[in-house]
Amino acid sequence: MAKDPICGMDVKEEGALHFLHYEHETIYLCSKTCKETYTRPPGMGKPTAKKGILGRFLEKLAKQNKQNYGDTPPKCH
Ligand SMILES: [Zn+2]
Incomplete structure (x- = not known):
């Protein structure tokens, strides 16, 4: 063990x-x-920092979608 x-x-x-x-x-x-x-090398921050980056990325993506498609989400088909 x-x-x-x-x-x-x-x-x-x-x-x-x-x-x-x-x-x-x-x-x-x-x-x-x-x-x-x-x-993880020291000074890279806590695991939550990674989540923060992802959260920001998703926020940015949502904002971009809003700019491209307006308030209505894109429909499939
Ligand atoms: Zn463990």
């Missing part, structure tokens, strides 16, 4: 889906989220 350094959960080495090779060690993580947290 290996230990996830992020959340402290026990991770089975065999068939592990999320792991990284770090120098001569293999680090096992329970989930993609923990892996991303582990690999």
Whole structure:
């Protein structure tokens, strides 16, 4: 059994889906989220920052759609 350094959960080495090779060690993580947290360079901000960017992007997209199509959403067919 290996230990996830992020959340402290026990991770089975065999068939592990999320792991990284770090120098001569293999680090096992329970989930993609923990892996991303582990690999994220310091100063990149909290996971919520990513959501903020996506939120802004979607807002921009909605604004563009409004400009292109007015208040009525585009219809299919
Ligand atoms: Zn974890």
